[in-house]
Amino acid sequence: MDLLRFTTAGSVDDGKSTLIGRLLYDSKSIFEDQIAAVKQSSERKGLKHIDLSLLTDGLRAEREQGITIDVAYRYFATPKRKFIIADTPGHIQYTRNMVTGASTANLALILVDARHGIMEQTCRHSFIASLLQIPHLVVCINKMDLVDYSEEVYNRIVSEYTDFASKLDVNDVRYIPISALNGDNVVNRSKNMDWYQGSTLLNTLETVHIASDYNHIDARFPVQTIIRPHSSEYHDYRGYAGRVAGGIFRRGDKVTVLPSGLSSHIKSIDTMNGDLEEAFAPMSVSITLEDDIDISRGDMIVKENNQSIVSQDVDIMICWLSTSGPRPGAKYYLRHTTREVRAIIKEVVYKIDINSLHRVQDDKQIKVNDIARVKLRTTQPLLFDPYRKNRMTGSLILIDETTNETVAAGMIV
Amino acid sequence: MHKYYLDHLQELEAEAIYVIREVVAQFDRPAILFSGGKDSIVVTHLAKKAFFPAKIPLPLIHIDTGHNFPETMVFRDKLVEKLGVQLIVGSVEGSIQEGKAVEETGINASRNALQTVTLLDTIEKYKIDAAIGGARRDEEKARAKERFFSHRDDFGQWDPKNQRPELWNIFNGKKNMGEHFRVFPISNWTEMDVWNYILHENIAIPSLYFAHEREAIYRDNTWLPVSEFVTLRDGEKVEKKLMRFRTLGDITITGGIESDADTLQKIVDEVAATRSTERGNRSDDKRSETSMEDRKRQGYF
Structure with a gap:
């Protein structure tokens, strides 16, 4: 059984909570005592139906206001797959939460209300999915029951979305007509839409091919920490612990350590369950080398003939997360893989209007939730790949030096 | 099945090991909160895997309410001895005697809430800057909002509406003096995953x-x-x-x-x-x- 992480975004009335509720309920992932508690709360609020959003909104403020503020993670499993849902609010003021939820997702579920067609929010969420390079998009045209299950309406929305998606950087887009309220095409095939021959939503989630979502070509191993047992049995042992961020490492491979450029061969790939012949993303292992070279946290082991970019000048797409914008000339801590350096924002090239996808050239003042293209200069070289090539070695965050807050997320262009 | 592919338990394990190694790399005095329950046992097992063949470079902290199952205590002491790690015990009884905590009275009295006093005291006394716990997001609706790296202010408090965003697998453990972090490596595991993992790894x-x-x-x-x-x-x-x-x-x-x-x-x-x-x-x-x-x-x- 493998693991699919997907994200969904939405506002109060688009049926997102109902859809998640139905997926959890129909896959028998909600327990009796949870249902009983939600039923009680619903009755106290004077509702006639069970309010499934109470299952997903956990914080006191969220329950009081009836809105999702933060990212909530939900879990369910079918015999075929385990699922992690990053459930995020869809309003523009929560762009940063959508970006957070999207950062770890293999798939984005985009909800469209069949009555309204493509709205600003649909565009926004789709753009974020493409910016964060989520490999698969599933567009659910919801509330089909309210448009008489009309094939014509469905076709019109699919064609509108296809036009819009041509402006985005996405490869795999699928469309499913559903009614989350009545369960049409969510878990069970709809009896009301004979004209739709494709998969149900759950079947799509269970079968979408995710094994190749990781980069298995460009070998990258950012060193997290050094393991030195200091015991008599492992007297001279020196293991480089980390998580493979891309490609495949094999025992005997000739490797280069960045940024020093020194080379050696892999002596062993160790885990507590035994040595391995090879390791690939996203495995956590320890690597030992034939030669004794100076390696520390933040260095990266790569193949001699396939190295990452090493540079102090980095172009990124940035999403600003903090309520206060960047201060002029401010230095930030920059975290990238296991490396920490300091950085300044040298130039804001343009901002993006995330509703129209237009470049904004006349306003370069970055504010919270803004997405912009910027140039960074770092104190030490970064060892990176473009985000499009590798999400693990192409992503970074900025941390404010005075407040310690994570103020920005960056995707290397 | 694709050859270069991890099943869900292998992927969750790799993620948890990565998180535990980040803690040791980013903090000066991290520790594992060990209750004797299955989740903290799994976290301890993952820590062992993260640093193999070295010993776990972290002490275990046990907050002792004084109302323990005797079986749990025997199990704890045997495990600590086998791992060769330091055990720090924070005693709720001690906090009560020092007047830092007041025993609840009444028909539903318990020492559950008092643990907080002892825990924060122990963290302060041993200057722990990161406490690794076995909480999971599927357990409870407030825990569903937790970060992997969860910041605590200098009063040890959690501010759920003001949490640091956590993107990709990049963790920000920066803090001021007196503040600390709680870290939850098995955030993404469900109860089913924990049991399947215990079965698969044959964990005592x-x-x-x-x-x-x-x-x-x-x-x-x-x-x-x-x-x-x-x-x-x-x-x-x-x-x-x-x-x-x-x-x-x-x-x-x-x-x-x-x-x-x-x-x-x-x-x-x-x-x-x-x-x-x-x-x-x-x-x-x-x-x-x-x-x-x-x-x-x-x-x-």
Whole structure:
């Protein structure tokens, strides 16, 4: 059984909570005592139906206001797959939460209300999915029951979305007509839409091919920490612990350590369950080398003939997360893989209007939730790949030096 | 099946090991919060894997309410000896005697909430800057909002509406003096994952998790074990039951379920078929709709 992480975004009335509720309920992932508690709360609020959003909104403020503020993670499993849902609010003021939820997702579920067609929010969420390079998009045209299950309406929305998606950087887009309220095409095939021959939503989630979502070509191993047992049995042992961020490492491979450029061969790939012949993303292992070279946290082991970019000048797409914008000339801590350096924002090239996808050239003042293209200069070289090539070695965050807050997320262009 | 592919347990394991290694790399004095329950046992097992062949470079912290299952204590001491790690015990009894905590009175009195005082005290005393715990997001709705790296202010408090965003697998452990972090490596695991992992790795757990005969009383829809700390109420009678525990906490608040699951495989089968949550037998969660959030804000685990 493998693991699919997907994200969904939405506002109060688009049926997102109902859809998640139905997926959890129909896959028998909600327990009796949870249902009983939600039923009680619903009755106290004077509702006639069970309010499934109470299952997903956990914080006191969220329950009081009836809105999702933060990212909530939900879990369910079918015999075929385990699922992690990053459930995020869809309003523009929560762009940063959508970006957070999207950062770890293999798939984005985009909800469209069949009555309204493509709205600003649909565009926004789709753009974020493409910016964060989520490999698969599933567009659910919801509330089909309210448009008489009309094939014509469905076709019109699919064609509108296809036009819009041509402006985005996405490869795999699928469309499913559903009614989350009545369960049409969510878990069970709809009896009301004979004209739709494709998969149900759950079947799509269970079968979408995710094994190749990781980069298995460009070998990258950012060193997290050094393991030195200091015991008599492992007297001279020196293991480089980390998580493979891309490609495949094999025992005997000739490797280069960045940024020093020194080379050696892999002596062993160790885990507590035994040595391995090879390791690939996203495995956590320890690597030992034939030669004794100076390696520390933040260095990266790569193949001699396939190295990452090493540079102090980095172009990124940035999403600003903090309520206060960047201060002029401010230095930030920059975290990238296991490396920490300091950085300044040298130039804001343009901002993006995330509703129209237009470049904004006349306003370069970055504010919270803004997405912009910027140039960074770092104190030490970064060892990176473009985000499009590798999400693990192409992503970074900025941390404010005075407040310690994570103020920005960056995707290397 | 694709050759270069991890199944869900392997992927969750790789993620947890990565998180634990980040803690050791980013902090000066990290520790593992060890309750003797299955989740903290799994976290300890993952820490062992993260630093193999070296020893776990972290002490274990046990917050001792004084109301323990004796089996848990025996298990704890054996494990600590086997791992060769330091054990730090924070005593709730001690906090009460020093006047830092006041024992609850009344019919539902427990020491659950008092643990927070002792925990924060212990963290301060040993200058712990990161406490690794076994909490999971699927356990409880407030925990569903937790980060992997969860910041605590200098009063040890959690501010759920003002959490740092956490993107990709990049963790920000920056803090000021006096502040600390709680870190949850198995955030993304479900109860089912934990049991499947214990089965797969054949991890030793306290006998209390397996079906055994025990004297108990039926209270608040659960079988509460008889101990010196429980007073019988009117109409309650002690019965001998074949039972086991799904979670382990303080003996006064942990109810058991009737079960004949006496092997790991049987437990996995039972958990897969069950229709109620594991914390359904924990009276500490039933005090109000947001009791977990309220306790967590104050610094509860």
